[in-house]
Amino acid sequence: MLEFRKEFFKDERDDNLNEVGQPRQRQDMLGHVTGRTRYFDDHAFEGLLHLKVLRSPHSHARLRSIDTAAAERAPGVKRVIRAADVPVNKNTLLSLINFGKDDEPLLAVDKVRYKGEPILAVVAESEAAAYDALAKVRVEYDPLPAVFDVEEALKPGAPVVNETYPANTFEYHEKYNHQKLRFGDVERAFAQADFVVEERYQMSPIEHAPTETNGSIAAPETNDRFVVHSSTQALFFSLGTAAKLLDVPSNRLHYIGGTVGGGFGGKVDSLTEPLSILGAMLTGRPVRYVLNREEEMLYGCPRGAERHYIKDGVMRDGRIVARKVTSYFDAGAYTRLSSYGAVKCAAHIPGPYTIPNVCADVYCVYTNRTPATAMRGFGITGVDFSLEVQMDKLAHKVGMDPMEFRILNAYRDGDMKAHRREAHNCALIECVQVAAEKANWPISDTYRRMNSLTGGGGERAVIPATATDENGRIGGGRPATGTTSRPPAPPPRVPLPAAAQPRAPQPQPAMSQPRVAPPPPAPPPPAAQPVKPAATPQHGATRFSSVFGTRRR
Amino acid sequence: MPKHRGRGMAAINYPIGMNLGGDPSQALVHSNPDGKFTVTLSAIDLGQGMKQVTRQIAAETLGVPIADVYVDTADSDTGPHDMGSFASRGTHRVGNAVMVAAKEARGVMMEAAAEELEVNAADLDTDGRGNIHVKGAPSRAISVKDVAIAAQFRQGKTIAGRGIFLIPLSEVHPETGEMSPVSCYAHACLVADLEVDDETGEVTMLKMTSAYELGRAINPKMVEQQLVGGAWMGMSHALYETPEPYYPDIAHGPRDFNEYVMPGPGDICPHDIAVLERPAPDGPFGGKGPGEMCANPVLPAVANAIFNAVGVRIDELPITPEKVLRAIKAQGGARPQGASGGRH
Numbered sequence: 064m065l066e067f068r069k070e071f072f073k074d075e076r077d078d079n080l081n082e083v084g085q086p087r088q089r090q091d092m093l094g095h096v097t098g099r100t101r102y103f104d105d106h107a108f109e110g111l112l113h114l115k116v117l118r119s120p121h122s123h124a125r126l127r128s129i130d131t132a133a134a135e136r137a138p139g140v141k142r143v144i145r146a147a148d149v150p151v152n153k154n155t156l157l158s159l160i161n162f163g164k165d166d167e168p169l170l171a172v173d174k175v176r177y178k179g180e181p182i183l184a185v186v187a188e189s190e191a192a193a194y195d196a197l198a199k200v201r202v203e204y205d206p207l208p209a210v211f212d213v214e215e216a217l218k219p220g221a222p223v224v225n226e227t228y229p230a231n232t233f234e235y236h237e238k239y240n241h242q243k244l245r246f247g248d249v250e251r252a253f254a255q256a257d258f259v260v261e262e263r264y265q266m267s268p269i270e271h272a273p274t275e276t277n278g279s280i281a282a283p284e285t286n287d288r289f290v291v292h293s294s295t296q297a298l299f300f301s302l303g304t305a306a307k308l309l310d311v312p313s314n315r316l317h318y319i320g321g322t323v324g325g326g327f328g329g330k331v332d333s334l335t336e337p338l339s340i341l342g343a344m345l346t347g348r349p350v351r352y353v354l355n356r357e358e359e360m361l362y363g364c365p366r367g368a369e370r371h372y373i374k375d376g377v378m379r380d381g382r383i384v385a386r387k388v389t390s391y392f393d394a395g396a397y398t399r400l401s402s403y404g405a406v407k408c409a410a411h412i413p414g415p416y417t418i419p420n421v422c423a424d425v426y427c428v429y430t431n432r433t434p435a436t437a438m439r440g441f442g443i444t445g446v447d448f449s450l451e452v453q454m455d456k457l458a459h460k461v462g463m464d465p466m467e468f469r470i471l472n473a474y475r476d477g478d479m480k481a482h483r484r485e486a487h488n489c490a491l492i493e494c495v496q497v498a499a500e501k502a503n504w505p506i507s508d509t510y511r512r513m514n515s516l517t518g519g520g521g522e523r524a525v526i527p528a529t530a531t532d533e534n535g536r537i538g539g540g541r542p543a544t545g546t547t548s549r550p551p552a553p554p555p556r557v558p559l560p561a562a563a564q565p566r567a568p569q570p571q572p573a574m575s576q577p578r579v580a581p582p583p584p585a586p587p588p589p590a591a592q593p594v595k596p597a598a599t600p601q602h603g604a605t606r607f608s609s610v611f612g613t614r615r616r
Numbered sequence: 617m618p619k620h621r622g623r624g625m626a627a628i629n630y631p632i633g634m635n636l637g638g639d640p641s642q643a644l645v646h647s648n649p650d651g652k653f654t655v656t657l658s659a660i661d662l663g664q665g666m667k668q669v670t671r672q673i674a675a676e677t678l679g680v681p682i683a684d685v686y687v688d689t690a691d692s693d694t695g696p697h698d699m700g701s702f703a704s705r706g707t708h709r710v711g712n713a714v715m716v717a718a719k720e721a722r723g724v725m726m727e728a729a730a731e732e733l734e735v736n737a738a739d740l741d742t743d744g745r746g747n748i749h750v751k752g753a754p755s756r757a758i759s760v761k762d763v764a765i766a767a768q769f770r771q772g773k774t775i776a777g778r779g780i781f782l783i784p785l786s787e788v789h790p791e792t793g794e795m796s797p798v799s800c801y802a803h804a805c806l807v808a809d810l811e812v813d814d815e816t817g818e819v820t821m822l823k824m825t826s827a828y829e830l831g832r833a834i835n836p837k838m839v840e841q842q843l844v845g846g847a848w849m850g851m852s853h854a855l856y857e858t859p860e861p862y863y864p865d866i867a868h869g870p871r872d873f874n875e876y877v878m879p880g881p882g883d884i885c886p887h888d889i890a891v892l893e894r895p896a897p898d899g900p901f902g903g904k905g906p907g908e909m910c911a912n913p914v915l916p917a918v919a920n921a922i923f924n925a926v927g928v929r930i931d932e933l934p935i936t937p938e939k940v941l942r943a944i945k946a947q948g949g950a951r952p953q954g955a956s957g958g959r960h
Binding site: 064065066067068069071072075076080081082083085087089091122160178211213215235236238239242243244245246262263264265266267268269272295296297298299302316317318322325326327328330331356360361365368393403406409410415423430432437439440441442443444445447448449450451454455456466469473474481484487488490493494496497501504505531 | 623624625626627628629630631635636638657658659660661662663665667668672673676679681682686687688689690691692693695697698699700701702744785788790791793794795796797798800801803804805806807809826827828829832833834835836837838839840843844846849853857858859860861863864865866869870872873876878886887888889890891892893895896897901902903907908909911912913915916917919920923929931932933956957
């Protein structure tokens with residue numbers, strides 16, 4: 064059952080368009096429902112070879128020796144591909160946007176960092192022949208201690224998962240082991256809050272479970288190029304990744320794809336294309352590499368686990384006055400996209416609410432498990448679960464209806480968000496009102512009359528004096544975990560902005576210098592005066608600031 | 617009474633497009649000599665409907681019927697550069713690129729028509745049915761087909777357009793996290809009604825009721841497809857799915873769909889949906905994108921409904937029967953929280 068509520072935001076839309084807003088049938092519908100749509104694996108090639116990889120049985124181990132002699136003599140085997148055969152055997156996916164260091168080999172070198180990591184590949188006349196040959200490879204391992212928990216990985220003496228990041232955390236801005244978000248002064252606000260609620264949330268990894276597993280077919284063409292039929296959900300991303308790993312110009316690869324049997328984020332990582340192409344280069348024949356279902360589920364990069372600690376200060380009347388979040392994204396053994404997901408999380412804190420004091424520390428942590436990747440709602444799904452269960456607990460604590468509690472704290476047009484941009488185009492309040500109405504969930508007239516267009520801005524658009532800190536500096540040791548707060552002196556109550564005030568437009572700040580307030584324990588009552596920026600740090604986010612597409616090699 | 621009903625809700629917003637921007641998409645549009653258009657992309661259709669969304673945007677912008685436009689996706693030799701289909705960037709980023717390309721092609725088409733009709737191009741409009749006419753004088757018209765023929769064979773013009781859409785990369789402040797993550801957000805609120813069995817810990821979904829705000833709905837039927845399917849995925853994330861059921865222990869990894877537990881057809885429930893459209897100022901015709909965000913409100917709404925039903929807080933996903941049962945036992949039995957939120 065679905066209805067359109069056209070009465071909302073009617074003035075902002077033209078509802079009389081010819082094609083936009085019309086329920087046209089998809090151009091690809093008939094192909095999909097009759098099973099005639101062609102996917103990457105529906106392309107036949109004469110002399111097709113099949114590639115399979117040998118995967119580590121250990122979560123963390125040194126590779127002492129690899130003996131492939133028997134495998135190379137096995138029936139049907141055309142080629143064994145070893146790490147030394149990969150032209151540029153180190154990459155990180157986001158090097159395509161110049162973010163992060165190369166930290167992952169296509170085939171393992173010296174050691175394996177997760178159970179299932181590819182060590183070598185066999186190209187054979189059939190999948191069965193490839194599997195038989197893999198069974199004949201002899202590898203000697205020296206198992207190493209492994210770490211699986213994000214907070215264990217941050218403790219002194221924890222096994223180093225990935226030597227590119229010896230502290231087991233991604234490096235942000237070349238100096239921090241986490242991404243910070245600082246807005247106002249949470250510690251001072253906690254001291255003034257009627258209630259402080261601190262909770263821990265956890266999301267386990269999740270498999271994308273697409274109908275079509277990751278796979279590709281690469282074939283040599285007669286013009287010194289290779290055609291690649293791929294299931295990727297990021298065509299040029301995969302092309303660029305393969306071109307880098309194989310050290311070929313991009314125009315020697317001709318990718319064809321575009322019709323994919325489910326992705327949900329699990330087909331961004333180019334899991335198969337570089338090896339298919341390398342196989343085709345080394346054998347001169349078409350090579351197909353498709354993950355089987357077990358590989359897809361165990362080694363095909365899941366949505367990563369997340370752990371969030373949320374500490375909130377809330378007043379008796381339901382206003383949230385402070386929110387502090389410490390988050391750990393479990394990247395697994397390699398960065399892939401987790402470093403990006405963590406920044407997206409930082410931008411999302413504190414959720415769709417206007418809270419005057421916000422603090423977040425978001426870590427991207429390495430553990431000895433299958434590398435995590437993007438998935439539907441990347442960087443947000445686990446955060447929203449945590450924030451919204453927390454909101455339910457807070458509503459319960461102050462004895463408010465959960466719907467009214469959301470509306471009271473919801474962001475509105477003109478409000479300043481914690482990442483220091485003014486909110487616009489808001490619609491949370493309206494969604495809550497409509498859901499309540501549809502579910503026959505009673506809310507009071509006061510909350511039924513509120514809206515996103517009015518009541519925001521004014522004092523709610525002000526960037527507060529902000530307490531910054533030196534926590535988490537690399538070189539200063541490992542970060543403190545959890546969210547314990549120091550005991551502050553109880554200052555007088557700060558008058559907080561009411562929920563509904565006339566909006567006064569505030570100039571949108573350019574990337575501004577943060578107003579830095581002196582840290583507690585000497586809070587100046589009542590509202591902290593904006594202090595002249597003293598020793599203001601420059602926004603030298605060098606890793607983010609390069610031109611897109613500039614490739615680090 | 618082993619079975620307890622519960623009701624919970626959650627509200628969310630979702631950032632549209634790659635965080636921090638810096639993720640351009642390109643598109644090309646060209647016409648055959650008879651006025652039929654092809655859009656070429658390297659974007660991907662994962663089933664979410666990329667081809668159809670961009671087709672409708674192109675047709676609307678060109679001012680021609682939908683049947684006169686087809687979209688070709690994902691050939692790196694013909695489709696210009698695109699980052700990929702992820703981060704809710706399809707409708708917003710690719711849609712905008714297609715709009716830019718279609719506008720350029722439309723400009724050439726209108727100039728060609730103006731030459732044929734001997735009027736100023738600014739005085740012309742399309743009727744969306746394959747004709748171009750003088751504004752206020754529908755009888756002074758020429759078909760798109762005749763314009764294309766004239767452009768190709770008499771005027772020597774190519775009715776084609778190039779499009780790119782880029783939100784420049786934002787910096788991130790290392791100390792404060794100041795940044796411009798995205799340009800618009802989608803919103804949702806969802807109510808979950810369910811039943812918890814206090815002898816088995818099993819949760820049965822009874823109903824979902826929701827309101828989603830996702831900018832302009834380019835194709836309402838495809839919006840419905842996304843919201844219905846996405847909410848099921850959210851329900852599955854909430855109650856069933858993980859390859860590591862005892863995380864951080866990596867044991868019990870699933871090898872197939874017998875071992876990776878997901879809901880079946882009998883486990884899903886009715887979903888009553890309202891769609892609100894607050895157009896994104898920089899979206900194509902105000903479009904944002906419903907695909908990713910629709911799963912997110914389900915997870916916390918389910919957790920909150922379980923608390924309402926039996927009084928236990930399960931703060932670790934997924935909320936398996938084992939976790940529910942252990943929590944009920946630790947609490948000394950189910951403690952229903954009462955008929956809050958109008959629950960009957």
